[in-house]
């Protein structure tokens with residue numbers, strides 16, 4: 001059980017903080033809510049104390065005592081700026097200056113405020129100091145606009161807090177399998193390994209409300225993340241506009257656009273033993289998206305698209321030191337299968353998961369899939385099955401590749 005200071009700042013997302021308090025308490029933590037005066041315009045402090053099952057603190061400095069983690073959700077642009085510059089003008093910002101230990105923040109604000117260079121610079125300052133930033137998602141905001149800025153879901157924040165607390169118990173733990181996999185007797189090549197999975201489909205803005213996207217739901221990537229976790233791996237899921245719930249126990253990073261996937265994959269892949277690129281990443285994006293909503297008129301709207309970076313090819317081109325790299329390919333028919341065979345070599349991958357998107361009821365936005373697993377050692381057709389079973393077949397192959405690279409490593413160093 002940890003002692004968690006939970007800062008809540010002013011914004012409509014303060015309502016979602018109620019659920020976060022509940023989840024943290026349910027996970028067995030002692031939670032001290034620190035709502036700012038701005039937050040109390042939306043939710044009374046007493047509500048947070050009641051959910052935390054504590055009496056309103058009598059001590060004027062409750063926030064300066066020992067705390068294992070400081071979590072701020074929602075974090076407004078204003079408090080973010082204060083944190084970046086070390087201001088201490090209320091109980092929460094004082095607590096932030098006094099706190100030593102993990103800081104997890106979940107920003108929530110209007111899209112234009114979030115995208116403003118001043119806000120992004122402040123986010124970078126916090127990240128450079130080691131803060132964990134739970135990126136806001138894309139969706140409808142309180143003002144009716146659609147865009148990035150909506151606070152991440154409480155379950156996602158609670159999962160990330162749990163991981164930050166596990167990290168606290170000593171860096172040696174990092175190299176060990178998660179406790180529950182030890183307890184449940186899980187064994188296999190994925191135990192204790194870092195697995196990075198991308199899932200969903202990216203959306204490339206045309207203006208502040210419209211985008212170019214694809215039909216990927218994220219089911220396949222989510223099934224892979226859940227299965228890797230079940231096999232004892234430490235999983236990070238880069239989530240591009242998932243339409244299904246992410247699994248418990250994995251770290252989730254929202255990556256709504258191809259640029260987000262590229263940046264986060266770049267940052268996080270170095271520490272990964274396995275990278276699975278299951279997301280449908282846009283191949284093209286509008287060169288000049290409108291900053292605001294483009295008004296409707298009778299003139300033809302011509303959009304110029306530019307190619308995005310091929311993230312997977314970039315990963316394949318680097319030195320990998322035994323890292324297993326998995327790509328997905330959605331094509332049609334035998335010619336498609338041939339192109340995916342070529343992709344194994346062209347992008348220097350260890351495994352290509354080919355699915356024929358011309359088949360009814362499989363692939364994009366479906367519950368089932370039917371794939372061919374292509375490796376240098378050969379091919380294996382996996383017949384039509386629910387995506388969790390396909391995920392298990394893919395990870396069987398990944399475990400085989402991990403074992404193989406371990407043996408090669410041994411014979412190389414012998």
Ligand code: CTP
Pocket residue numbers: 198258277278279280281282283308309310311312313326327328329330331343
């Ligand atoms: N991918 C990527 N970066 C992109 C596009 C795709 O990393 N900008 C990854 C996807 O996550 C997937 C694989 O590359 O793992 C798909 O490869 P791609 O060459 O795009 O093949 P298809 O999408 O099957 O087909 P096409 O070549 O027609 O795009």
